[in-house]
Amino acid sequence: MAFAVSCNKNKCYECHYDGPNGEVEIGEKCGDDVKDLEENGYTVDSVTYEAHCGEH
Amino acid sequence: MCIPLLVAYTSYSQSLKGRVIDLHTGEGIPYAQIEVQNINIGANSNENGEFILTHENLPERIILTVSATLYETQEIAAVCCDSLIVRMDQDHHEMVEIVIKVDPGILNKNTTVHSDRLNMRELKLSSPTGLVEALTSINGVQQISAGMSAGKPVIRGMQGMRVVTFLEGMRIENQQWGNDHGLGISQLGIQSAEIIKGPAGLLYAGDALGGVIYLNEDRSAAYNKVTIDVSSAFESVSLGTTNSVMAKLHQRNSFISVGALSSSFADFQLTNGSYLNDSRFQDHGAKLGYVYFKDKLNIEFDYLFSKSIIGIPGHTHDSLATADSYITDEQNRSISLPLQDVMNHFFNGKLIYNLNEKHSLKLQASHTFNDFAEFEEKVFTPEMRMRLNNSTVRFDHIWRPKYTIRVNSGFQSSLQSNVNFGNPDDELLPNSNQLDYAAFSSFFSRLGPFELSAVARLDARNLSSDLVNRSFVVGNGSVGVLYKWWAISNNIIRLNVSSGSRAPHIAELTANGQHHGASRYEIGDANLNPERATQIDLDYEFKTNHFSFSVNPYFSYLQNYIQLSPLDSTVENFPVYAYQAIQKARMYGVDAGVHYHPKFANWLHLESGYSITYGESFEPSPLTFMPQPLWRSKARVALRPKKKLGFTGFMVQHQFYFEQNRVTSLETPTDAYHLIQIAASVKLDTKTPFELTFGVRNLLNETYVNHLSRLKNIGLTEPGRSFYIKLSTTINCSLRGTKESESKLENNILSH
Numbered sequence: 042m043a044f045a046v047s048c049n050k051n052k053c054y055e056c057h058y059d060g061p062n063g064e065v066e067i068g069e070k071c072g073d074d075v076k077d078l079e080e081n082g083y084t085v086d087s088v089t090y091e092a093h094c095g096e097h
Numbered sequence: 098m099c100i101p102l103l104v105a106y107t108s109y110s111q112s113l114k115g116r117v118i119d120l121h122t123g124e125g126i127p128y129a130q131i132e133v134q135n136i137n138i139g140a141n142s143n144e145n146g147e148f149i150l151t152h153e154n155l156p157e158r159i160i161l162t163v164s165a166t167l168y169e170t171q172e173i174a175a176v177c178c179d180s181l182i183v184r185m186d187q188d189h190h191e192m193v194e195i196v197i198k199v200d201p202g203i204l205n206k207n208t209t210v211h212s213d214r215l216n217m218r219e220l221k222l223s224s225p226t227g228l229v230e231a232l233t234s235i236n237g238v239q240q241i242s243a244g245m246s247a248g249k250p251v252i253r254g255m256q257g258m259r260v261v262t263f264l265e266g267m268r269i270e271n272q273q274w275g276n277d278h279g280l281g282i283s284q285l286g287i288q289s290a291e292i293i294k295g296p297a298g299l300l301y302a303g304d305a306l307g308g309v310i311y312l313n314e315d316r317s318a319a320y321n322k323v324t325i326d327v328s329s330a331f332e333s334v335s336l337g338t339t340n341s342v343m344a345k346l347h348q349r350n351s352f353i354s355v356g357a358l359s360s361s362f363a364d365f366q367l368t369n370g371s372y373l374n375d376s377r378f379q380d381h382g383a384k385l386g387y388v389y390f391k392d393k394l395n396i397e398f399d400y401l402f403s404k405s406i407i408g409i410p411g412h413t414h415d416s417l418a419t420a421d422s423y424i425t426d427e428q429n430r431s432i433s434l435p436l437q438d439v440m441n442h443f444f445n446g447k448l449i450y451n452l453n454e455k456h457s458l459k460l461q462a463s464h465t466f467n468d469f470a471e472f473e474e475k476v477f478t479p480e481m482r483m484r485l486n487n488s489t490v491r492f493d494h495i496w497r498p499k500y501t502i503r504v505n506s507g508f509q510s511s512l513q514s515n516v517n518f519g520n521p522d523d524e525l526l527p528n529s530n531q532l533d534y535a536a537f538s539s540f541f542s543r544l545g546p547f548e549l550s551a552v553a554r555l556d557a558r559n560l561s562s563d564l565v566n567r568s569f570v571v572g573n574g575s576v577g578v579l580y581k582w583w584a585i586s587n588n589i590i591r592l593n594v595s596s597g598s599r600a601p602h603i604a605e606l607t608a609n610g611q612h613h614g615a616s617r618y619e620i621g622d623a624n625l626n627p628e629r630a631t632q633i634d635l636d637y638e639f640k641t642n643h644f645s646f647s648v649n650p651y652f653s654y655l656q657n658y659i660q661l662s663p664l665d666s667t668v669e670n671f672p673v674y675a676y677q678a679i680q681k682a683r684m685y686g687v688d689a690g691v692h693y694h695p696k697f698a699n700w701l702h703l704e705s706g707y708s709i710t711y712g713e714s715f716e717p718s719p720l721t722f723m724p725q726p727l728w729r730s731k732a733r734v735a736l737r738p739k740k741k742l743g744f745t746g747f748m749v750q751h752q753f754y755f756e757q758n759r760v761t762s763l764e765t766p767t768d769a770y771h772l773i774q775i776a777a778s779v780k781l782d783t784k785t786p787f788e789l790t791f792g793v794r795n796l797l798n799e800t801y802v803n804h805l806s807r808l809k810n811i812g813l814t815e816p817g818r819s820f821y822i823k824l825s826t827t828i829n830c831s832l833r834g835t836k837e838s839e840s841k842l843e844n845n846i847l848s849h
Contacts, residue, residue: 052476054476075476075477076476076477079475079476079477079478080477080478093474093475094475094476095433095434095475095476096431096433096434
């Protein structure tokens with residue numbers, strides 16, 4: 042995707058995951074770490090939660 | 098009414114040279130537009146009214162169309178000549194008559210169905226922010242928008258796939274089914290737009306029940322010169338900037354144009370000073386045009402690229418969302434989610450071969466590629482992403498057995514594929530393929546004061562996907578008559594009866610998911626049948642030297658009309674809408690306009706227009722998304738400064754949108770509102786002239802929402818007062834040998 046790849050490849054975003062009690066901040070992530078988080082989620086105590094990055 | 102005088106001198110030269118002058122003063126008319134019909138090439142006159150059209154072997158008999166602002170357009174039949182003088186009379190109404198391309202080879206005053214033509218230069222003072230906003234200056238045309246971005250045209254209440262847009266004959270295919278999906282075309286390099294309202298544009302499309310929009314590229318350039326148009330504009334309500342550059346070159350047998358545009362708009366300001374979050378957008382585009390003409394051959398190629406990143410307002414994590422959930426106190430233009438990321442590549446090639454005076458062949462091939470993505474919660478992974486490829490081939494044979502008879506026959510075929518690349522769980526439409534065939538034939542004839550026309554068209558479509566596999570065959574026709582007579586002044590009356598049929602789109606058949614851009618959950622119906630419209634269109638025009646009036650009533654009988662109807666439910670906070678067919682419905686209304694140009698004040702133009710559309714089923718129950726009646730009035734002053742620096746124009750425009758209370762039980766009425774716009778322009782007339790245009794939109798800071806606005810769903814209103822300013826200039830660079838040819842031209846003209 043032109044937007045995601047060319048414009049935001051190295052950009053950094055504040056990220057969070059959707060924990061059982063609501064959103065939990067996980068700090069700033071950049072580049073491939075963002076992509077990895079969005080694709081694979083965030084794992085806490087062997088449980089993987091949906092993760093989101095960026096302002097929305 | 099003065100009769101234009103043409104003086105032609107025969108020679109063996111292959112250049113057509115001449116001068117366009119004012120009939121009364123004899124002064125040269127600068128920047129007149131000269132076009133050779135059927136060869137599809139033109140030129141602009143220079144500062145002295147002189148022009149050169151170069152062609153190696155002009156046909157013996159040619160027809161020229163000469164038009165200029167403030168003058169009455171002329172259609173001139175001439176024997177191949179090397180020098181001519183065109184004397185033009187002033188047209189006080191600026192209702193320019195020109196050969197329209199949407200009904201090829203015919204002056205718009207001679208078409209049997211009313212067509213509107215919009216010259217983009219006429220909108221200099223109002224400076225619309227987008228192409229669709231520009232189109233709304235035509236009576237009967239409104240837009241669906243969300244503030245300032247991604248407008249979609251609505252013609253006499255019809256929208257979406259019922260309004261088909263063509264760019265130099267290329268059908269624009271880029272997910273036009275969604276009313277939040279923009280045209281993907283900017284105003285850059287567009288010279289004019291022609292609109293046929295209703296299904297009468299059968300030569301181009303059988304499914305354009307709402308109308309055909311035909312966009313013309315600007316092919317005009319001074320001979321042997323490079324013309325570079327540069328402009329920069331600013332809009333205060335959204336801190337929006339638009340910068341563009343367009344270069345054109347006309348030399349020997351070719352014409353080249355290249356241009357680029359970039360715009361960036363932050364969140365727009367509401368009337369209370371706060372901002373609509375994520376109403377920001379960015380548009381970038383480039384285009385390339387090439388025309389080659391030699392002997393009987395004319396080749397055209399156009400490429401257009403556009404890239405838009407458009408914020409989707411109306412997103413919140415509040416569990417109980419209200420309109421305040423979408424508003425912010427900070428204006429921002431940085432990219433944020435959710436957003437649409439849209440990229441278009443359009444390729445268009447055209448080959449015209451004039452066999453002889455009576456026969457011409459035209460072959461057109463085009464390809465459009467659209468990459469459409471919606472990012473909702475993730476930066477790298479779009480929830481919805483589709484790639485649409487569309488290839489079209491079209492062949493036309495034009496036969497002119499006499500000057501007064503024209504027969505245009507041909508066929509076309511297109512192949513379209515839509516493929517999803519996003520999250521499979523969020524697919525709104527399935528992967529699909531669509532194959533279309535069409536054959537058509539039109540007949541046009543002039544019999545004394547009558548003009549007659551008839552068109553027949555047959556369309557076949559096969560649509561296949563995992564969810565549906567349907568085939569459709571539909572036939573349509575159109576007949577029209579025009580009658581001219583003299584009573585006090587020129588009178589014209591037109592009557593046209595046309596039918597159109599539109600097979601349901603894959604979205605209407607199979608949609609089942611969230612449509613974030615439209616803030617809706619949409620559900621299709623696989624059993625929908627083609628919808629059909631039969632329209633009776635009556636048009637009367639009266640025109641004197643200082644006054645003109647037109648009234649255009651119409652009635653459409655609709656069968657299997659497919660509309661997006663609200664259901665009384667929500668899915669994840671989105672209201673649910675379903676595509677439903679109404680067996681019998683009707684749309685009717687009137688477009689009317691008046692133009693007064695006082696004899697005692699030839700710098701003043703007073704214009705007013707009114708349009709209203711009623712849409713209802715035969716039960717009767719109103720149809721959804723019907724535009725508000727609109728009354729538009731404008732006072733405009735056009736000046737020619739005698740000094741180097743001076744005002745060239747002023748404008749005051751008032752638009753009154755009447756309330757819309759004819760709504761379905763699950764729609765809400767919309768209040769009436771006024772919009773006032775003022776503007777002025779100043780010109781610095783140096784070797785490189787500069788023009789500054791400035792004005793104010795929504796002068797009274799009126800809080801309003803249009804009935805068609807996508808913001809209405811989420812309880813929001815449109816932008817507040819906005820100041821705008823635009824600086825533009827045209828740079829002319831001479832090419833080698835120009836001075837010599839100009840000198841020869843001058844001598845040639847003086848000798849006559």
